[in-house]
Amino acid sequence: MTANGWFQIGFFVLVIFLITKPLGVFLARVFSGEKTFLDPVLRPIEKLVYRLTGIEEKHEMRWTEYAVAMLLFSGVSMALLYLLERVQKVLPLNPQKFVNLEPGLAFGTAASFTTNTNWQAYSGESTMSYFTQMAGLAYHNFASAAVGIAVAVAVIRGIARKETDKLGNFWVDTTRCLLWVLLPICLVGSMVFVSQGVIQNLKPYTAVELIEPQTVQVTGSDGKTTTQTVTQQVIAQGPVASQEVIKEFGTNGGGFFGANSAHPFENPTPFSNFFQLVLIFTIPSALTYTLGRMTGSQRHGWAVWAAMAFLFLAGVTTAYWAEARGNPQLGRINQTRSAMQSGGNMEGKEVRFGIANSALFATVTTDASCGAINGQHDSFTPLGGMVPLINIMLGEVVFGGVGAGLYGIVVFVILAVFIAGLMVGRTPEYLGKKIESYDVKMAMLAILVLTFTILGFSALAIIKPFGTSSISNPGPHGLSQVLYAYVSSAGNNGSAFNGLNANTMWYNTSTAVAQLLGRFFMIIPVLAIAGSLAKKRIVPESVGTFPVTGGLFAGLLVATIVIVGALTFFPTLSLGPILEHLLMAAGKSF
Amino acid sequence: MLDAIFVVTTALFFTLAIFYVRGCELLGKGRSHERS
Secondary structure, eight states, rough: OHHHHHHOOOOHHHHHHHHHHHHHHHHHHHTTTOOOTTHHHHHHHHHHHHHHHOOOOTOOHHHHHHHHHHHHHHHHHHHHHHHHHTTTSSSSSTOOOOOOOOHHHHOOOOOHHEEEEESSOOOOGTTTOIIIIIIIHHHHHHHHHHHHHHHHHHHHHHHHHHOOOOOOOOOHHHHHIIIIIIIHHHHHHHHHHHHTTBOOOOOOOOOEEEEEEEEEEEEESSSSEEEEEEEEEEEOOOOOOOHHHHHHHOOOOOOOSSGGGGTTTTSSSSHHHHHHHHHHHHHHHHHHHHHEEEEEETHHHHHHHHHHHHHHHHHHHHHHHHHHTOGGEEEEEEEESSOOOOOSSSOOOOOOOOHHHHHHHHHHHHHTTTOSSBBGGGGGGHHHHHHHHHHHHHTSSTTTTTTTTHHHHHHHHHHHHHHHHHHTTOOOOOOTTTTHHHHHHHHHHHHHHHHHHHHHHHHHHTSHHHHHHTTTHHHHHHHHHHHHHHHHHTOOOOOOOOOOOSSSSSHHHHHHHHHHHHHHHHHHHHHHHHHHHHHHHHOOOOOOOOOHHHHHHHHHHHHHHHEEEEEEEHHHHHHHHHHHHHHHHHTTOO | HHHHHHHHOOOOOOHHHHHHHHHHHHHHHOOGGGGG
């Protein structure tokens, strides 16, 4: 670990802290229908959208109507993406003449992008036409992010409002999110990426002559090995910048290229890398301020932010330490940092980014439900690779996905005040609302759906040949690969331990189902909690009220998140990365 | 054939999710907060 590395991590945290309040205020104004500086331009467009689609702007929805609207929107969007992938061959903007996706991959990808997961069992540059990338995948990057933020806003309204059963209008919240938040910032952000060298074109791929022709061994379908001389390289092109910015800002994570943010056309410079990191945490961090502002308890918003920041720092410290200390099995080889080498475990990492920025990226992308990567998590040391795994297992509430992080941590807040209430023998309260059995039941449903999905599918995949046949490394590392696939899917993250061959019928369909369950069967009980809270009266604070502000609450919230995560997943972690770490220390690798 | 299976699966999933909404709503009927 170096002072330079720590400075970059510290500077990143500072920038996120500074963005939180101004964007949080802006979000609160947008979703409260207050005036903003963008209104003169966007308000007429918004009214036109409502007129064309028949949306009644003033109509407020109960939680059930809000949930059904969200489900119908997502279901229809998913079906359209599936159709688009299946007929891309006959659609325009396909200069490489890519064929239609096969049904299993099309279904898995449609579910993946609809649920904001962006799990990719394909490489974009060899599979997707420009039309599919833009009209299918990029559309979902915007739409799924807007859905997540809309649900979070509905949850905040549920906490803030009293004695009503209305949570707002799903269509209005989604439209305002797209027009006021996502599109303007992505327009500016894509220009920033272009300035750094991220490409944006619709050209056919470029074939260039190699300066040094390469000789390679090729094994044909008949099993015979021949020697070939490669003199040309095909360089993929495409509309990357416009997709890159929403990939991070919407915490989607699906790369235009298979190498994702390790590809120089997606992430060419140290500044573009830093900008991507900031984009990932921007909205999730700002929403904590929005929570405080809309509920009238700014200190509560900051307490939630502090709990998230603590867990983030714990994760990045562990990952950075584990990667910087290198691989003990390399023994006498000098792994210390010098002017000639980065030092530490550089396998699977970009030399351009080094240890600190790879560890930071891995932590940020899995704290949030982003899933973009600038290095291979599969090549991290066992403990370094366990950090991304744990981040997702904790429910991605450490800032989390856009909207999903906020409504996810509200579930843990409900549990934390419930536990505090049990400890002091009082009815638990949350910002003046009594937390009752229904709220806790819904909170548990939201948490248990992740547990059952992750552990259920993982257990099946590691005992059946259709699951084990995709594993590329034996032993505990193989378990980590399978576990990561379902943790990432159910948690709607989308990053992968890339050693697993996920493009099989089993993994395409099972991860798709895991993504759908992890997304929608969590949102439904969360909206039920919001509907329940909105109906309640505000109870005046008393001496027995457990404060949801300050260090004690933040500490209890952190403890609740860690204990629930540890109780659920420690056995599998002990058989995967922890065992692998101990065996590595004993001289055995996988 | 596979197309039909996946489209029907998608439709079934979202139908099931709408029933889940109804189930969660029914679970809350007659709960105690009105008394609090």
